[in-house]
Amino acid sequence: MPDSASEPFDLTVVGAGCAGLAGAVTASELGLRVCIMDGSGQVGGQFFRHPAPVLGARRPQALHHDWSAFATLRQRLETGDTHRLMRHHVWTVTRESGELWTVHAVAGADGDEERPVRVRTRAVLLATGAHERQLPFPGWTLPGVVAAGGAQAMLKSALVLPGKRIVVAGSGPLLLAVAASLAAAGARVPAVVEATGYLRYARHARALAANPHKVLEAAIHGASLLRHRVRPHTRSAVTAVHGTDRVEAVTVSRIDEDWRPVPGTGRRIMCDALAVGHGLVPQIELATALGCATRRTTDGTHALALDGLQSTSVPGVWAAGETGGVGGWQLACVEGELAGRAAAVRLRGTPMDAARVRELRRRRDRMRAFADAMAVAHTPHPGWTDWLGDDTEVCRCEEVTARRIREAAADLGARDARTVKLLTRAGMGWCQGRMCGAAVACLAAGAGDGGIPPSPERRPLAVPVPLRVLGSPAEADD
CATH class of the missing domain: 3.50.50.60 (FAD/NAD(P)-binding domain)
Known part of the structure; x- marks a missing residue:
């Protein structure tokens, strides 16, 4: 020191x-x-x-x-x-x-x-x-919808669960760990909804063989889910959340290779919480x-x-x-x-x-x-935007809907998240685009590579800072 x-x-x-x-x-x-x-x-x-x-x-x-x-x-x-x-x-x-x-x-x-x-x-x-990367869908702003990692953080840091009957959804290996930990803590997990499929890993046999501890880790989580009778739904997604004051049920739909919902495949699963995330x-x-x-x-x-x-x-x-x-x-x-x-x-x-x-x-x-x-196995595909209705809020902080973002792109020529932000305020709220940035960029591009712009934004402030703190002389740590 x-x-x-x-x-x-x-x-x-x-x-x-x-x-x-x-x-x-x-x-x-x-x-x-x-x-x-x-x-x-x-x-x-x-x-x-x-x-x-x-x-x-x-x-x-x-x-x-x-x-x-x-x-x-x-x-x-x-x-x-x-x-x-x-x-x-x-x-x-x-x-x-x-x-x-x-x-x-x-x-x-x-x-x-x-x-x-x-x-x-x-x-x-x-x-x-x-x-966590979040992809919006109708109802995702209802109380009871939490990030997948957020649900795990609640359990690890505060020893609480986001609900009693929790659906875990999205894409990526984190879902297995989250579902296993929630089930072990006493929650009922009626389904793990994975947008891709785990068979995609077979295309990378060399990487799997070189990392046997990862295979063992997946097997441990899988065994835990089997023991707690948690049902997996692969190549599926939660495309809507239902409820009034909080989550009461979700619609799970089959999706195609581009992540577009397959018509007629939606089915409701009753739950009081949804833990969702699409990677990091x-x-x-x-x-x-x-x-x-x-x-x-x-x-x-x-x-x-x-x-x-x-x-x-x-x-x-x-x-x-x-x-x-x-x-x-x-x-x-x-x-x-x-x-x-x-x-x-x-x-x-x-x-x-x-x-x-x-x-x-x-x-x-x-x-x-x-x-x-x-990452290759769980990359979001552009068809997820078909989950959205025009009135679906994409930016939760500023309450900006998919319709407003699409209008900014189609009618006003916005082709990136920064321009959409200037026209609609999407991404200007407290989270500074961490929750909606990927979705806004994808909608602005009209298709997109999982919703990430060609280059990252350069920001002078990495986290929100009160103006009174910026205007005060800093203390040198001793």
Whole structure:
């Protein structure tokens, strides 16, 4: 830890999930002065989210597999010298003169306690994770409709369920994990509705063979669903939600290769909650604001372009985990360690452990190949827009309907999400397009590649920041 507020850290890690933890503890153990920052009150990120101590959970590990790996990382963090700044929401990173950076954050809980904080550092590791991709449909704004990962987060952090009878729907392997955990916690899960089919993985036999732990993980979830009598519906989608004050039922329809509903196949399933998500989108706003190069992923999202040691195109900025492409917690840990080692070599001249780096890179490439195969199998197809009625709200925050977006594209010439935003306010609400951005872009394009624009937006603010915080002098962390 620096001796004074004026002395910068060697490395500041933004994000305390698997990638951030692995990067922070590795760099600290190799002699760097490290600061780790996260908006949450606890380390662990989304995957290893766990109840706050005040809830008195006796066995938080029961909600996770591979808990021992996280416990080891947390122990290394707690016994080391890493400076922790929790409940700090980083909104931008700026370059100072020379090779110094300033990380700007809002600290404290909502309300009058919020205050601006700045952290000076010689290098930055971005491990900001991802958020869920949502595709709208009639009724998706009803109370009781939650994100798939959000349902799991409610269970892991607060020990509550979004309902008693929960349909899990969307696309991607997260659905199996969510359904298994909800069923194990006592919820009735009448169906898991998957838009694609798991047989698509057979086209990537080599990646499967190289990652047997992933196959085993899927088998464990499948066995759990079988034990709880959860019925899978593949090549199907929830195309409508029904209810007045909250969810009462959903319509599940068969869909074709383009994800268009097959006429006459809709059937209702009674439920009081729906957990839905269509994969994950890397959270790269901090990086793109710095000018870091990006790449198009196999499922149409944008991730950071990284070299063999996790460096971005901007010197002094590394990235690890979902920022470089969604791939799971084990891949995130490997990439975090690689980044931490690379930072130690550059900043302190620490000798490179060539054998360890080669092993890490082999493991990373093997797991990244599986992640790419997974993304291909679950990429959204453009026919999902046929789920929408003209009065379906696409932007929940600003209550912008599909009709208004289609009119902006057809009558006013809007061909991208930014232009639609200027004409309709879609994406200008509190979530800043995280919930509706993919859908708006897809509707504006008239077809689209899963609803992702050709290049990511560059935003000066990565998270919402109160004006009074922007107008106040920042405190230097000490």
